[in-house]
Amino acid sequence: MNSSVNKEKEFRHFDVEKNTFELLASTKDEVDEESIGGAIDRVVVVLETQKQVDKEAQHILKCVNSRLEENARTKGRPRLQMLPLRSRLAATLIGRLLEGIPSCDQSIMASHIVGYPRMGPKRELKFALESFWDKKSSAEDLQMVAANLRSSIWKQMSGAGIKYIPSNTFSYYDQVLDTTAMVGAVPSRYNWTGGEIGLDTYFSMARGNASVPAMEMTKWFDTNYHFIVPELGPETKFSYASHKAVTEYKEAKQLGIDTVPVLVGPVSYLLLSKPAKGVEKSFSLLSLIGKILPIYKEVVAELKAAGASWIQFDEPTLVKDLEPHQLQAFTSTYAELESSLTGLNVLIETYFADIPAETYKTLTALKGVTGFGFDFIRGSKTLDLIKGGFPSGKYLFAGLVDGRNIWANDLTASLSTLQALEGFVGKDKLVVSTSTSLLHTAVDLVNETKLDDEIKSWLAFAAQKVVEVNALAKALAGQKDEAFFAANAAAQASRKSSPRVTNEAVQKASAALQGSDHRRATNVSARLDAQQKKLNLPILPTTTIGSFPQTIELRRVRREYKAKKISEDEYIKAIKEEISKVVKLQEELDIDVLVHGEPERNDMVEYFGEQLSGFAFTVNGWVQSYGSRCVKPPIIYGDVSRPKGMTVFWSSMAQSMTSRPMKGMLTGPVTILNWSFVRNDQPRFETCYQIALAIKDEVEDLEKAGITVIQIDEAALREGLPLRKSEEAFYLEWAVHSFRITNCGVEDTTQIHTHMCYSNFNDIIHSIIDMDADVITIENSRSDEKLLSVFREGVKYGAGIGPGVYDIHSPRIPSTEEIADRINKMLAVLETNILWVNPDCGLKTRKYAEVMPALTAMVAAAKLLRTELASTK
Numbered sequence: 001m002n003s004s005v006n007k008e009k010e011f012r013h014f015d016v017e018k019n020t021f022e023l024l025a026s027t028k029d030e031v032d033e034e035s036i037g038g039a040i041d042r043v044v045v046v047l048e049t050q051k052q053v054d055k056e057a058q059h060i061l062k063c064v065n066s067r068l069e070e071n072a073r074t075k076g077r078p079r080l081q082m083l084p085l086r087s088r089l090a091a092t093l094i095g096r097l098l099e100g101i102p103s104c105d106q107s108i109m110a111s112h113i114v115g116y117p118r119m120g121p122k123r124e125l126k127f128a129l130e131s132f133w134d135k136k137s138s139a140e141d142l143q144m145v146a147a148n149l150r151s152s153i154w155k156q157m158s159g160a161g162i163k164y165i166p167s168n169t170f171s172y173y174d175q176v177l178d179t180t181a182m183v184g185a186v187p188s189r190y191n192w193t194g195g196e197i198g199l200d201t202y203f204s205m206a207r208g209n210a211s212v213p214a215m216e217m218t219k220w221f222d223t224n225y226h227f228i229v230p231e232l233g234p235e236t237k238f239s240y241a242s243h244k245a246v247t248e249y250k251e252a253k254q255l256g257i258d259t260v261p262v263l264v265g266p267v268s269y270l271l272l273s274k275p276a277k278g279v280e281k282s283f284s285l286l287s288l289i290g291k292i293l294p295i296y297k298e299v300v301a302e303l304k305a306a307g308a309s310w311i312q313f314d315e316p317t318l319v320k321d322l323e324p325h326q327l328q329a330f331t332s333t334y335a336e337l338e339s340s341l342t343g344l345n346v347l348i349e350t351y352f353a354d355i356p357a358e359t360y361k362t363l364t365a366l367k368g369v370t371g372f373g374f375d376f377i378r379g380s381k382t383l384d385l386i387k388g389g390f391p392s393g394k395y396l397f398a399g400l401v402d403g404r405n406i407w408a409n410d411l412t413a414s415l416s417t418l419q420a421l422e423g424f425v426g427k428d429k430l431v432v433s434t435s436t437s438l439l440h441t442a443v444d445l446v447n448e449t450k451l452d453d454e455i456k457s458w459l460a461f462a463a464q465k466v467v468e469v470n471a472l473a474k475a476l477a478g479q480k481d482e483a484f485f486a487a488n489a490a491a492q493a494s495r496k497s498s499p500r501v502t503n504e505a506v507q508k509a510s511a512a513l514q515g516s517d518h519r520r521a522t523n524v525s526a527r528l529d530a531q532q533k534k535l536n537l538p539i540l541p542t543t544t545i546g547s548f549p550q551t552i553e554l555r556r557v558r559r560e561y562k563a564k565k566i567s568e569d570e571y572i573k574a575i576k577e578e579i580s581k582v583v584k585l586q587e588e589l590d591i592d593v594l595v596h597g598e599p600e601r602n603d604m605v606e607y608f609g610e611q612l613s614g615f616a617f618t619v620n621g622w623v624q625s626y627g628s629r630c631v632k633p634p635i636i637y638g639d640v641s642r643p644k645g646m647t648v649f650w651s652s653m654a655q656s657m658t659s660r661p662m663k664g665m666l667t668g669p670v671t672i673l674n675w676s677f678v679r680n681d682q683p684r685f686e687t688c689y690q691i692a693l694a695i696k697d698e699v700e701d702l703e704k705a706g707i708t709v710i711q712i713d714e715a716a717l718r719e720g721l722p723l724r725k726s727e728e729a730f731y732l733e734w735a736v737h738s739f740r741i742t743n744c745g746v747e748d749t750t751q752i753h754t755h756m757c758y759s760n761f762n763d764i765i766h767s768i769i770d771m772d773a774d775v776i777t778i779e780n781s782r783s784d785e786k787l788l789s790v791f792r793e794g795v796k797y798g799a800g801i802g803p804g805v806y807d808i809h810s811p812r813i814p815s816t817e818e819i820a821d822r823i824n825k826m827l828a829v830l831e832t833n834i835l836w837v838n839p840d841c842g843l844k845t846r847k848y849a850e851v852m853p854a855l856t857a858m859v860a861a862a863k864l865l866r867t868e869l870a871s872t873k
Contacts, residue, residue, distance in 0.1 A: 109473030110430065112164035112397050113157060114314075114349055114373065115262065115437025117462050118171055119624050120149050121444045129172065129628040132199075133207075139199055146170065150248065154257045156463065161470040164310060164347075164397075167252050167259035168245040169437060172199070173206040173627050175314075176272060177215075177228040179264040180205070183295045184241030187215065187231050187276060197241045206627060208810035216274065217626060217809065219719050221316060221352045223404070223440055224633075224675055226626035230269065232288055233279035240295045246302045253307060260347065261303050265315035266296050266337075267329050272317065286329045293333065297340040310345040312373075318363055319353035319379065321725050327362045338368035347397060349373035351436035353723040354381040364391050371395030376417070377402045377435040383417070387424055396425045400472065401465050403436030406621070406635060406677045408460040409468045411475070411488045418476050432473040438462035441677075442621035442633075454498065455616045455637055457491045495637075496681070503613070503639035510689045518737065518744040519772060524799045527774055528834075530748040534708060535661055539869065540823065540837050540862045541592040543802070545755055545777055546604075546665045546711065547842035548582045548597035549851055558602060575600050576653060583657045589855050590863075593661045593709055596654035598844070602632075604667045604713065605675045609634030611646040612694055615676075626809075629845065635677045636687060642694035645701050652705045664707040668754065669695055669738045674716035685734040692741040699743050703750050711753035712742055714771070715841075718761055732767045739771050751775060757804075757841045762790040765797075775800030779840045781807045781822060791829035801830060804840030805858055811846070813853050819861035832869060837862040 119125045128145035131137040150170050157165045171178050181202055186192040189212045192201045206228055208214035216229040245261050252259045266289060275283045303311060315330070346369045355363065355374065360382070363372060374382045376399050390396060398421060400414045422430055444463040448456060460468055471484050495501070520527070561571040582597035601607040609615040615634045622630040647664060655662040669691035678687055695712065702710050717739070722731050743752045754771065757779035761768060768776065780788070780803035791797065805822045806814040819837075826835055837858060843851050 109161065109163065109470060109477050109479075110432065111162045111469045111473035112260075112373075112431050112433040113162055113166055113438065113466060113469065114312075114351065114399070114403060114434045115166050115169035115439050116153050116157070117439050117441070117443045117624065118149065118169070119443070119622060119630055120152075121447055121463075122620060123622050123630055125149060125172075126622075126628040126630055133203070133628075142172075142199075146172065147251070150251065151255060154252050154255060154259065157466055158257050160466045161474075162466060163473075164431065164433075165252075165257060165259045166262045166312065167248045168262045169439070170248065172202065174227050175264055176220075176230065176269070177202070177206055178242065178244060179269050180228070180230045181242035182240070182244065182263075182299065183269075183292050184239035185230055185232060185236055186241075194239065195241070196243065208807070208812045210812060213807060213812055214810045222719055222721060222723055223352075224623070224625055224631065224716065224719060225440060227272070230273035231276040232270070232273045232285055233276040233283060234287075236276065236288065236291075238288075238291050238295055240298045243302070245299055246306055249303055249308055250306050258307070258309070260310040260312050261308055262312040262314060262349075263296070263299065265313035265348070266292055267326075267333050268315045268317040270329075271326065286326065289329060289333055293336055296337065300337070300340050300344070304344060308344065310347060310370075311341070312347040312349050314349045314351075316349075316351055318348075318350045318359055319355060319375075320723050321356065322359060327359060330362055330366065334366040334368055341368040345370040345395075347371045347373055347395070349397070350379075351375040351399065351403070352378055354379040355385065356724070357385060360385045364394070369394070371397055371429075371431070373397035373399060373433060375399045375403075375435040377404070379435075383421075386421065390424050393429070394425075395429045395431055396421065397431045397433040399433045399435035401432070401434045401468050402441075403434040403438050403465070404440045405680060406441055406459050406461055407680055408458055408464070408488060408491055409472075410492055411468065411472060411485050412492075414472055415475050415480075415485075418472060422476075427476075430476065432469050432476065434465060434469060438465055440623060441465070442618060442623055444620075447620040448618050450619055452616060454494065454500075455635070458495045458637070459635070461621070501638040501679075501681075503641060506639040506641050506690055506693075509693055510686060513689055513693075513741065518740040520740075520744055520746070520748075522748050524772060524774060527748045527751075528800065531708075531751045531774065534749045535593075535751065537592055537661075538866060539832055540835055540866055542837045542859050542862050543591060543593040543663070543777070544586075544595050544839060544855070545842045546595050546598055546663070546713070547601070547844035548585075548595070548599070549846055549848050550599070550844050551848075554578060554599050558600070575650070579650070579654050580657055583654060583662075585852070587658060587660065589852075589859050591660075591855070591859060593663060594654075594658055595663050595665060596650060598665060598842075600650055604715075604842075605672050606632055606634050608646060608667050608672060608695075609636075609676065611644075612640050612642055612691070614638040614640040614690075631675065633676045636673075636679050638679070640687065640690040640694055642697050646698055648698075648701050648705050648707075651702060651707050655707060661709045662707065663753065664699075664702040664710040666695055666698060666702075666710065666712045666742075668712045668714040668717070669742060670720060670735045671714050671716040674720045685738075688734065688738045689741070692738040695742040696745065699752075700745055703746050708749065709751045709753065710743070710746070711755060712739065712773075713755045714739055715755060715757050717756060718764055721764065732764065736767050736770050739773075743773075753777065753800075755841075765790050765795055769797060769799070773799060775802065775836060777802035777836060777838045778804065780804040781840050788825060788829050797830070798834070800834050800836055802836030802838040805837055805861070806839055806854060808839045808841050808843055808846055808854075811850055813850055814857055816857040816860040816864065819858055820864055823861060823865050827865075 124145055128137070128142050132139065132142040154165060154167070169175065181197045184197070186197065186201060186205065190201055190204050204212070205215050215231060217226045218229055220227045245263060249259055249261045269292070270285045270288055273285050275281055275285070300311065318330070348363060348366065348369050350373060352375060371394060374397070376383060386396065398418060400417060401409050418430065418432065442461040445456065445459055445461040446463065471481055474481065475485070557566070557571065557574045560566045578599040579596045583594060586594045606617065610617060614636055616637055617634055618632060622632050625631050647666065651662065651664040669688050672691050673684060673688045678684060699710055699712070717735055720731060720735060722728055739754070746752065751774045753775040754773040755777045761778060776799065778801065788803065803826055805819045823837060839854070839858065
């Protein structure tokens with residue numbers, strides 16, 4: 001390694017800043033002891049935190065230490081033997097680079113990461129965003145936190161030996177919104193006047209502002225991540241309005257790290273969009289491809305000019321069932337881009353499911369493309385397509401490390417798959433990758449100091465998955481770390497044999513469910529009549545979805561109780577006071593069916609998981625859901641059961657404070673399943689049935705305690721719908737069945753509610769009806785009331801229904817007139833006697849200063865329409 005370029009590349013591999021290299025390499029013998037010491041300290045920080053680097057550095061030390069000692073003596077440099085061992089190690093690295101001494105093979109293996117979590121290991125971005133939104137910090141403060149996170153992520157991957165490191169996967173809110181900004185597709189209501197899109201316009205699109213609502217937000221495929229849906233039409237003006245992709249590539253390059261810039265592919269971007277308000281629903285969004293491709297070409301040109309050698313287009317819609325004209329759009333789009341992509345290696349990345357056979361043919365024939373990325377965790381059938389033929393000379397990015405779950409990879413099995421793939425692809429064209437972006441998993445297992453040691457040994461979070469990817473790549477290249485593989489095999493065996501995983505009684509109870517469909521004995525119309533006689537509700541009854549604002553003080557109380565800083569009596573007293581406050585507020589607002597506000601709950605899934613067997617919990621296992629909103633999914637590692645009651649104490653207490661109906665609040669089995677990290681050693685439906693039986697016990701205990709309205713939230717039922725139509729019926733069958741299991745045993749007079757949010761429900765409306773709930777409250781306002789279209793098209797819904805009348809994920813406060821207008825639109829397609837009035841979702845993330853006027857307007861609108869309806873009789 002005699003050239004400066006090679007030295008810099010080697011130095012970069014060990015995560016040392018470029019300017020340190022330049023200082024030492026340019027001045028050599030003139031460098032004083034203090035400068036050497038400073039450089040050593042900087043390398044030591046890396047070695048202290050990155051065990052993989054430390055191990056490689058130890059190997060280098062063994063190879064070259066004797067020669068470096070001789071150099072130190074003869075050239076008057078600081079004597080290595082006089083330095084501490086750790087500093088000697090760092091000094092050895094520096095010395096090797098200065099002297100150009102050949103080392104043992106340290107070439108970077110063919111490894112790739114699709115994307116990485118943005119929030120930070122301790123949710124640093126979340127807190128920076130919320131501080132900025134609350135005007136407690138500046139844009140510069142936010143940008144500094146973001147830059148530090150990006151730098152840390154890139155350095156971590158570089159230090160772990162990853163060859164293809166992604167950039168532009170960071171986002172202040174959402175990658176699809178970033179793409180909307182890149183192409184300048186800002187809806188006119190935000191009054192953007194052109195130029196580079198700033199944070200104010202960006203966050204107005206994401207969150208709304210005082211005068212206009214936010215853009216629609218919906219689920220990202222079948223995950224719990226949400227994206228901001230682009231609003232496009234024939235009049236949309238496109239322009240290159242955000243240079244983020246190029247800026248972040250250059251930012252990484254300044255750190256000495258060459259990255260693969262990632263863009264949402266142009267075809268998927270359009271297929272994920274919707275016609276803007278006022279545009280015909282039949283408008284072909286793909287007709288806009290000719291208008292956005294010039295912007296993509298500009299971005300590509302700037303990336304090439306900045307030195308990029310690879311570019312990654314994420315085209316996840318390729319895993320869906322596409323029409324022939326949609327497949328043709330991929331062919332024509334990449335043919336159009338081909339000349340612009342000359343000189344670049346192009347990766348088309350897919351994830352979340354198998355690639356259909358016809359799509360595989362189209363994809364692998366695309367012009368100008370160098371490599372293809374596939375999800376082999378949720379898309380194992382794609383392996384058969386590859387074995388049937390893979391284009392010669394192309395790269396295969398094999399997604400064998402799970403980007404959506406937290407279980408440690410079975411390295412031996414994955415290596416066997418990779419070795420089989422070598423025969424079809426060629427050794428030099430096979431790249432080990434994650435199945436998806438690691439955005440969907442927790443950040444770093446190192447931060448889990450309280451997790452059970454046995455369970456911890458079974459897990460791998462994003463940081464550990466990066467190491468797994470590199471370990472597989474090295475093993476494939478003949479540099480297998482036998483100790484690492486042996487430890488992995490031992491953990492796999494431990495999980496399979498652990499007695500804590502299996503509960504024979506639970507398995508028998510679950511197996512016994514097969515013989516019934518678990519429907520309530522009476523039809524919904526008769527039940528509603530019985531319930532009305534008991535509840536005596538007005539027409540257009542008002543309610544909320546469950547949670548009320550979680551204040552700083554409330555979070556402090558829960559935190560202190562968990563840390564045993566306050567007694568159980570003090571905790572109960574504080575929570576009781578909060579419930580009393582929420583009940584009185586609702587009575588003052590004159591809401592008809594009340595909630596207790598859920599002050600005792602940290603999260604609607606974790607709260608229940610903490611009280612069920614078979615679950616484990618993390619301290620910092622946060623995953624981004626949308627914007628700054630993070631969730632901490634429980635880990636389902638074993639059979640599930642309910643040792644004792646979970647909510648009866650609090651619901652009974654709340655009901656005793658009011659004469660109005662008080663909803664018992666539960667999370668449904670499908671949502672608990674879909675919002676957890678689920679065991680992968682048995683079918684998902686078996687785990688779901690186990691959870692359903694546990695919730696059934698809780699429903700029946702609530703009924704016995706006198707709770708007459710029980711809400712079983714299934715916010716995530718639609719989210720779990722498979723991406724391929726051929727697999728939908730089986731999922732919906734067991735998911736709907738699981739919900740019915742929970743409440744099949746209650747009396748006709750007990751009213752069962754459910755709630756769903758932020759998905760497209762129109763295509764599963766018949767399954768929703770089949771759930772046989774008495775009342776469903778469902779998100780509606782943020783999605784431009786498109787839910788109502790299904791009823792306009794003739795679907796008859798006989799149960800109670802409450803389409804949301806305002807969007808709670810925006811700080812904007814709606815007026816009484818606006819809500820009344822929404823209710824009137826509902827009354828045009830729904831019967832008066834089944835319609836409920838409620839917000840889109842729970843109020844946990846909002847402030848009381850927003851909640852009180854919004855709920856006041858909601859109740860006033862309901863009363864206004866009751867008066868109008870009464871006068872027309």
